[in-house]
Amino acid sequence: MTLLSIVVPCYNEEETLHLYYDATVKVLNEMNMDHEFIFVNDGSRDRTLEIMKELHDAHPGEIKVINFSRNFGKEAGFLAGLEHAKGDYITVMDADLQDPPEYLPKMFETMEKNGDDIVGSRRVTRKGEPKIRSFCARTFYKLINRFSEVEIVDGARDFRLMKRQVVDAILSLREYNRFSKGMFVWVGFKAEYLEYENVERVAGETSWSFWKLFRYALDGIIEYTNAPLRASVWVGGFLTAIMLIELIVLLIMSLTGHVFSNTAIILSFILFLAGVILLALGIIGEYLAKTYDEVRKRPHYIIKDYYD
Numbered sequence: 215m216t217l218l219s220i221v222v223p224c225y226n227e228e229e230t231l232h233l234y235y236d237a238t239v240k241v242l243n244e245m246n247m248d249h250e251f252i253f254v255n256d257g258s259r260d261r262t263l264e265i266m267k268e269l270h271d272a273h274p275g276e277i278k279v280i281n282f283s284r285n286f287g288k289e290a291g292f293l294a295g296l297e298h299a300k301g302d303y304i305t306v307m308d309a310d311l312q313d314p315p316e317y318l319p320k321m322f323e324t325m326e327k328n329g330d331d332i333v334g335s336r337r338v339t340r341k342g343e344p345k346i347r348s349f350c351a352r353t354f355y356k357l358i359n360r361f362s363e364v365e366i367v368d369g370a371r372d373f374r375l376m377k378r379q380v381v382d383a384i385l386s387l388r389e390y391n392r393f394s395k396g397m398f399v400w401v402g403f404k405a406e407y408l409e410y411e412n413v414e415r416v417a418g419e420t421s422w423s424f425w426k427l428f429r430y431a432l433d434g435i436i437e438y439t440n441a442p443l444r445a446s447v448w449v450g451g452f453l454t455a456i457m458l459i460e461l462i463v464l465l466i467m468s469l470t471g472h473v474f475s476n477t478a479i480i481l482s483f484i485l486f487l488a489g490v491i492l493l494a495l496g497i498i499g500e501y502l503a504k505t506y507d508e509v510r511k512r513p514h515y516i517i518k519d520y521y522d
């Protein structure tokens with residue numbers, strides 16, 4: 215029988231885990247397929263691990279539990295899950311039921327019908343989300359797709375059904391900074407996205423603050439485009455040209471007998487230039503920091519306990 219692996223990264227999900235498990239198993243039992251859950255406890259500060267162990271003991275052989283030594287972030291949880299998954303098909307789901315399990319059979323159907331390797335999901339609405347957050351998200355997708363060599367799908371969630379081959383390809387990418395929205399497009403294969411309306415969490419709270427999301431977006435742009443680097447070259451070149459023209463004009467004017475006493479103009483030019491130089495340095499610094507992360511080759515996560 216074919217095996218489906220379900221990876222569930224969890225951070226403080228004590229309120230949602232039981233609800234998630236019950237809802238998902240109900241759908242799985244109607245499918246003609248074996249399944250395994252891989253719960254990853256990403257350094258939760260609540261009873262998430264205990265609940266995982268409860269579920270693990272109550273359903274022998276069905277659930278694997280990976281317990282991280284601290285919070286390593288969702289991408290790390292995701293990676294650990296994929297590395298431990300044995301299935302012919304693999305999916306990743308949020309523990310908060312924002313990824314409706316009812317979509318699994320639909321994803322399989324689509325995959326079989328159209329011969330896809332990946333069937334993803336994308337939200338076409340952002341109902342229940344703060345307006346400013348939606349606006350920033352849209353701007354992010356526009357920006358990154360304008361400059362990146364891969365097309366990152368607007369609104370795509372991490373909820374995807376993948377064939378084994380795709381997961382092996384993802385695991386062959388060994389970079390430290392893992393921006394999965396980009397990696398899934400980068401590896402290629404035939405992908406399709408089912409559209410659905412945004413679903414709100416059943417319980418608990420999102421762990422994404424505005425600044426965390428902002429940082430995440432910035433990471434994506436830096437990892438998938440060189441546009442900021444190029445932009446600083448353009449801005450630098452443009453300013454140099456303007457300054458050169460100004461210098462020539464000043465020279466001609468002073469030769470024709472003008473006297474300059476307005477140091478304010480010169481001062482503001484200097485300050486402006488200093489700002490641009492710092493900005494360019496900052497951009498280089500961001501890329502340098504990423505490079506440093508990569509060459510250090512630290513592991514993506516540390517496992518404290520593993521329950522098979």
Ligand code: UDP
Nearest residue numbers: 223224225256287288291308309420421422
């Ligand atoms: N998550 C995680 N580690 C983190 C943050 C989140 O494993 O550091 C998990 C979380 O428990 C959830 C999934 O990743 O199952 C998505 O997180 P969340 O629901 O907070 O994000 P949103 O759906 O709001 O984008």
Ligand code: MG
Nearest residue numbers: 308310312415
């Ligand atoms: Mg969620």
